[in-house]
Amino acid sequence: MLTNIKKITAENTGLTTYTGTNSYIIGNENLIVIDPGPPSDKHLSSIIRYIGKRKVEFIIATHHHSDHIGLLYKLSIETNAPIYIGKNQVSLFLEYEQRLKDKISLFDSIISTNELSMNAIQTPGHASDHYCFQIPGVAMFTGDHIMGWSTTMIRLPDGNMKDYMESLKIIRNLCNEEFFPAHGEKIVDGKKRCEQLINHRNKRSTQIQNTLQLTKLNLEEITKIIYGKINTKLITYAKFTVESSLEEMVANKLIKKEKIRDTYFYSLKES
Ligand SMILES: [Zn+2]
Numbered sequence: 598m599l600t601n602i603k604k605i606t607a608e609n610t611g612l613t614t615y616t617g618t619n620s621y622i623i624g625n626e627n628l629i630v631i632d633p634g635p636p637s638d639k640h641l642s643s644i645i646r647y648i649g650k651r652k653v654e655f656i657i658a659t660h661h662h663s664d665h666i667g668l669l670y671k672l673s674i675e676t677n678a679p680i681y682i683g684k685n686q687v688s689l690f691l692e693y694e695q696r697l698k699d700k701i702s703l704f705d706s707i708i709s710t711n712e713l714s715m716n717a718i719q720t721p722g723h724a725s726d727h728y729c730f731q732i733p734g735v736a737m738f739t740g741d742h743i744m745g746w747s748t749t750m751i752r753l754p755d756g757n758m759k760d761y762m763e764s765l766k767i768i769r770n771l772c773n774e775e776f777f778p779a780h781g782e783k784i785v786d787g788k789k790r791c792e793q794l795i796n797h798r799n800k801r802s803t804q805i806q807n808t809l810q811l812t813k814l815n816l817e818e819i820t821k822i823i824y825g826k827i828n829t830k831l832i833t834y835a836k837f838t839v840e841s842s843l844e845e846m847v848a849n850k851l852i853k854k855e856k857i858r859d860t861y862f863y864s865l866k867e868s
Pocket residue numbers: 660662723724741
């Protein structure tokens with residue numbers, strides 16, 4: 598039997614969410630919900646309407662950001678379904694919603710219903726507790742790790758550029774399925790998308806090093822040079838990812854960082 602995958606997009610369109618967060622409902626009669634979505638009654642109603650009288654076996658989430666787990670507790674109450682989470686998700690999920698305490702159970706690397714089996718793959722980077730969920734041969738649910746419209750944002754201290762790059766390689770090497778991201782459309786050639794993202798990141802890193810060849814610069818200045826003229830709100834988000842790149846390059850001793858008065862400046866390490 599074909600595995601049914603239903604996408605319901607919440608109405609939280611925005612600069613970092615694109616057309617909104619995608620919630621996925623998988624299965625025919627015994628359902629799994631991935632990423633219930635932001636705290637919106639309208640979105641909750643759409644999910645419940647689609648589920649109808651069918652049984653939700655469990656609810657899972659790719660990571661703890663509020664546009665993914667905002668409805669986790671309410672959906673669990675409404676559907677009487679348990680929430681399965683990874684060990685490294687517990688503290689972050691409870692920090693967001695204490696009431697989840699009595700609803701959660703831990704999943705292992707394989708999660709199954711009597712219809713299908715799914716691998717939970719740890720993919721830290723965008724968030725430390727990020728997972729991708731793979732139904733072998735059918736689909737890879739990539740959350741915010743790999744999105745359908747843009748590169749993801751890596752924000753310190755929970756985000757980590759080194760982890761992100763390693764997680765991209767894990768997914769590239771492991772899967773041949775189509776990607777179903779939490780924002781944007783399905784990605785048919787997942788491996789190619791991984792390669793593009795890895796190349797993009799490496800290119801940015803070279804660009805930063807080239808920029809620092811001439812002079813020492815602070816985060817603000819580097820971001821403006823790298824991103825050129827973009828929307829001022831977008832610059833704020835771009836800065837988070839540039840900062841993560843810079844910190845990784847400092848850790849790898851590719852560049853150095855020094856505090857001058859109250860600002861950190863980055864420069865190329867003298868050889
Ligand atoms: Zn996120």
